Amino acid sequence: MRDLLKKGDFRVNGSIWVEGKGTRFFGPGPVELLQLIQETGSINQAARKMGMSYKKAWEIVSRLNEIMDSPMVITATGGEKGGGSTISEEAKQMIAWYQSLRDKFRRFMEQETEKLQ
Amino acid sequence: MRDLLKKGDFRVNGSIWVEGKGTRFFGPGPVELLQLIQETGSINQAARKMGMSYKKAWEIVSRLNEIMDSPMVITATGGEKGGGSTISEEAKQMIAWYQSLRDKFRRFMEQETEKLQ
Numbered sequence: 001m002r003d004l005l006k007k008g009d010f011r012v013n014g015s016i017w018v019e020g021k022g023t024r025f026f027g028p029g030p031v032e033l034l035q036l037i038q039e040t041g042s043i044n045q046a047a048r049k050m051g052m053s054y055k056k057a058w059e060i061v062s063r064l065n066e067i068m069d070s071p072m073v074i075t076a077t078g079g080e081k082g083g084g085s086t087i088s089e090e091a092k093q094m095i096a097w098y099q100s101l102r103d104k105f106r107r108f109m110e111q112e113t114e115k116l117q
Numbered sequence: 118m119r120d121l122l123k124k125g126d127f128r129v130n131g132s133i134w135v136e137g138k139g140t141r142f143f144g145p146g147p148v149e150l151l152q153l154i155q156e157t158g159s160i161n162q163a164a165r166k167m168g169m170s171y172k173k174a175w176e177i178v179s180r181l182n183e184i185m186d187s188p189m190v191i192t193a194t195g196g197e198k199g200g201g202s203t204i205s206e207e208a209k210q211m212i213a214w215y216q217s218l219r220d221k222f223r224r225f226m227e228q229e230t231e232k233l234q
Contacts, residue, residue, distance in 0.1 A: 009137070012218065016131035016226070018233075024130070101129065101229060108225055109133070112218060116135075 012112040016105045018098075020067045030060050031098050034087050037061075037073055041084045068094070129229040133222045135215075137184045147177055148215050151204050154178075154190055158201045185211070 017027025029050075036046035047057035064072040072091040076084055134144025146167075153163035164174035181189040189208040193201055 011136050012133065013136050013141070014131055014133035014222070016129065018127060019130050020127045104229075105131070105225070108222070112221075 010113070010116050012109045012116070014105065014109060016101060023063075025063055025067050026094065026098060030064060031095055033057060033060055034064075034072060034091050034095060037085050038087045038092075041086060043073065043075070043085050064091075127230070127233050129226045129233070131222065131226060133218060140180075142180055142184050143211065143215060147181060148212055150174060150177055151181075151189060151208050151212060154202050155204045155209075158203060160190065160192070160202050181208075 015028065017024050019025065033046055033050060033052075036049050037043055040046050040049070043057050043061060044054050047054050050057070061073045068090065070090045071088055072094070074086050074088055076086075132145065134141050136142065150163055150167060150169075153166050154160055157163050157166070160174050160178060161171050164171050167174070178190045185207060187207045188205055189211070191203050191205055193203075
């Protein structure tokens with residue numbers, strides 16, 4: 001295989017996600033969205049940082065909450081600052097699990113890339 | 118992790134490809150295109166089967182030929198039937214290599230899916 005490639009930088013790359021009920025529901029996008037919700041305390045601000053509409057972000061959060069056994073995003077209503085959103089313990093566990101999957105996948109891709117060089 | 122998911126069919130899925138000179142150039146799309154060129158003897162027919170314009174197919178073929186050490190698609194000109202295209206031995210080797218990479222990746226995803234259930 002490596003004989004077939006011209007000298008240069010080649011690498012194996014890819015994307016990995018979880019599907020449930022026939023749809024892709026947990027991958028790099030939802031993970032980034034959850035992390036930004038945690039960081040900003042707001043679905044709206046998280047969506048804006050990702051260049052995504054609030055509607056789209058809300059749909060992702062809503063699908064996550066529906067597919068999982070417990071809510072991923074908890075939105076407080078009322079209060080002086082008009083609520084705000086936070087992510088659940090379960091969401092943090094999902095993120096940690098995804099990151100370890102992504103790390104294993106990264107090692108897999110690095111090994112395959114080494115074989116090309 | 119599996120405790121977090123509602124009962125149901127969950128699976129890890131993903132996509133894998135090769136990047137060279139900063140661009141994705143070899144993955145499921147180019148592989149399918151090459152296989153269809155081999156099957157039909159025609160870039161045009163292969164493109165049509167993939168619902169792709171001839172221009173787009175030609176761009177993929179052209180990038181493959183440029184990045185690889187030897188042409189992936191060989192187009193004969195002239196003759197009674199006005200030429201026709203075929204794929205090179207190197208293209209067949211690239212396809213076989215990609216399929217074995219995809220198989221390894223599939224086993225990786227299956228193992229991770231089993232851990233979810």
